[in-house]
Amino acid sequence: MKEVIITKYGPPEVLQVREKQTPSPKKGEVLIRNYFTGINFSEIMTRMRLYPGAPKPPTTLGAEGCGVIESVGEGVTKFHSGDRVMAFSRYASYATYLCTFENMVMPLPDEFSFKEGAAFPVIYITAYMMMFDLGNFRKGETILIHGAGGGVGTAAIQLVQTIGGYIIGTSSFWKHEKLKNMGVNQCIDYNREDVYQKVMEYTANRGVDLIIDPVGGKNWKVSYKCLAPMGKLIIFGDQNIVRGKAFSLFAALKEFLSMPKFRPLDLMNRNRSVMGYHLGRLISAEDKIKLASEALHRLARVGKIKPVIDRVFPFTEADKAHAYIQDRKNFGKVLLDFREK
8 A cells, every 4th residue: 555654844845655564454443445535734733743642753644534445343333345434544544545443434425425525524523513512603693713715614614504603704815705605704804904803893893602713822812802792712723833834943932922821710701711622632522523423414415514625636746735735725625636556
């Protein structure tokens, strides 16, 4: 089999293809012939030595994949050879084959292509759990989605529309027309406009009920100011720590120093909440992930949600795919194509 690894920490060029023996599924595992893999920002951070807990180089990457089950290990009862599936993976889906535990595998909805299946697990589970498990988002409420044109952002837009809500999204200006076509009510160009002032304008100075924010320190301060009474800010990443294509100690220190300190008494007096979400750290919460997955499957089967895919790169061009995302050229998800052996 072939896999893409990071040979050392650094810019996209450290991603290289190597040969490896195809694994055999152990007890409770399935072996999947992987066709497509979704790229997530956490993998870019791992490549740059910015993701806590990630394995050290040389290592492969990847949190999700989609393909057909090749074989199953002892004790597997839910899946069989030939099943079309999408799956979570711990640093192993940048490969033509991947082994993962049965409870990390989901049937591919008949309505989805293999590409759409690869674009689904991480962003939809993330968006759903933030919005409904943590955020308790309800019909008629207002949400502010930072990075609305990214993978999680486009998933969140679709999920809001399944219950009915008002959407404000931040993004580069060139994405605004596409966002409005998806159903975003108001767009804010974070490069040119004052986010706080625009949010207050669009909400008649009330603020918003829910904010999902992967941007970083200074942006979290602005987001907190934008909350309405009983509003919730959910933090799920720190994109500002990624400056340039390789690790920068100066950028990392600058970002850490810019992070706000949320005071319990202020939270109480303002009736606001600040929460964090990290899908990769939800160990022992598989029951909650399962409930979210089942709810998303129901929405997929009736056509309420469908991944937005921007571009597909051959796995031999993983470096170009990473650079493409870091240059903020994507609208929706970027994939790697592993169909060629």
